[in-house]
Amino acid sequence: MRPAAPLAELARIVQAALTEDLGERGDVTTEAIVPPGSQLQAVIRSRESGRIAGTDAIALTLAQFGEPVSASVVTPDGADVDPGDVVASLDGSARTLLSAERVMLNLIGRLSGIATATAAVVCAVAGTGAAIKDTRKTTPGLRMLEKYAVAVGGGVNHRFGLYDAVLIKDNHIAAAGSVAGAVSRVRARWGDTFPVQVEVDTLVQLEEALAAAVDAVLLDNMAPEELRRAVGIARGRCHLEASGGITLANVRAVAETGVDSISLGWLTHSARSLDLGLDVG
Numbered sequence: 001m002r003p004a005a006p007l008a009e010l011a012r013i014v015q016a017a018l019t020e021d022l023g024e025r026g027d028v029t030t031e032a033i034v035p036p037g038s039q040l041q042a043v044i045r046s047r048e049s050g051r052i053a054g055t056d057a058i059a060l061t062l063a064q065f066g067e068p069v070s071a072s073v074v075t076p077d078g079a080d081v082d083p084g085d086v087v088a089s090l091d092g093s094a095r096t097l098l099s100a101e102r103v104m105l106n107l108i109g110r111l112s113g114i115a116t117a118t119a120a121v122v123c124a125v126a127g128t129g130a131a132i133k134d135t136r137k138t139t140p141g142l143r144m145l146e147k148y149a150v151a152v153g154g155g156v157n158h159r160f161g162l163y164d165a166v167l168i169k170d171n172h173i174a175a176a177g178s179v180a181g182a183v184s185r186v187r188a189r190w191g192d193t194f195p196v197q198v199e200v201d202t203l204v205q206l207e208e209a210l211a212a213a214v215d216a217v218l219l220d221n222m223a224p225e226e227l228r229r230a231v232g233i234a235r236g237r238c239h240l241e242a243s244g245g246i247t248l249a250n251v252r253a254v255a256e257t258g259v260d261s262i263s264l265g266w267l268t269h270s271a272r273s274l275d276l277g278l279d280v281g
Helices: 007-022 028-033 056-062 094-124 143-152 170-176 179-190 203-211 224-234 251-255
Strands: 039-046 069-073 086-093 131-133 166-168 196-200 216-220 239-243 261-263 276-280
Touching: 007 056, 007 094, 007 143, 028 094, 039 094, 056 069, 056 086, 056 094, 069 094, 086 094, 094 131, 094 143, 094 251, 094 276, 166 179, 170 179, 179 196, 179 203, 196 203, 203 216, 203 224, 216 224, 224 239, 224 251, 251 261
Parallel strands: 131 261, 166 196, 196 216, 216 239, 239 261
Antiparallel strands: 039 086, 039 276, 069 086
C-alpha cells in the first residue's frame, strides 16, 4: 500500500510555486498569444523509465486558474513508467494548461526522481532484510514532500525534524564530553519520551553506546568489514544503521553485513528529476 500524499503541504507548495512563476502580471506570453476560451488536449508523458510520485500536484495546480481543465491520472503514484508512457491526460483551457505546465512538471519530476532513486536502492538490497532510510538532507521547504517520495519508492522515513526523534551526533558528544554523558543528559531531560539513537564512528564508541543501553546506533562512514564487526559486537542489542559513503554500487555489500537499515542523504539532496513533458495534441 502506497503512503497517503501530504495534500495540505502539496497545496501550499503549489501555491508558492505559482506565485513565484506568475508574479503580479501572470503569464504574459500566453495571455498575448492565446485567446480566452481556447481549448487544448494534452498528455503528461515520461521521457524515461522511473517511478511516479506527486501526481496530486496536477489537480491542485489546475484548480488555481479561472479557466477549467479536466485531468485524468493514468499512472498513479507508486507505479512505474517506461519511456513514452502517459502519466496523465488533460483536456480544457489552453491558457490554463500552458500557464500551469512548468509548475506541474517541476513538482512531479522532482518527486518522481526521488522515488525512482529510492526504488533502485531498495531493489539493490532486496532479500538482505536491510531497510532504506532517508535523512534530513532535504530541499528547504520541501521535506515532507520529498520524504513522501522516498516512501513511494519503497524507503522508510527517518525523523522528520529535530523535534520528533533524538539523534546524538558527534558534536553533541563533544559538547557532553562522552557518549554516556550525552545519553544521560537526554534521558534526564526527556525520560522515555523518545528512543535514543547515537552516531558513532569507531567500535569503541559503539561499545560505549551499548553500555548506555541506547535504542539505536548510527554507524558513520564504516567500511563493510568494520560494519560486520559492529554487528557481531552488538549481537542484536540495538538497531544498527549504516550511513556515509554509500552509493548504489556498494549498497548491497553494506546491506549484506547484517545492519538493520541504511540511510542515504543523496536520495533527497542529489536525486535527478525524472524527465517528463507536456505533449499537446
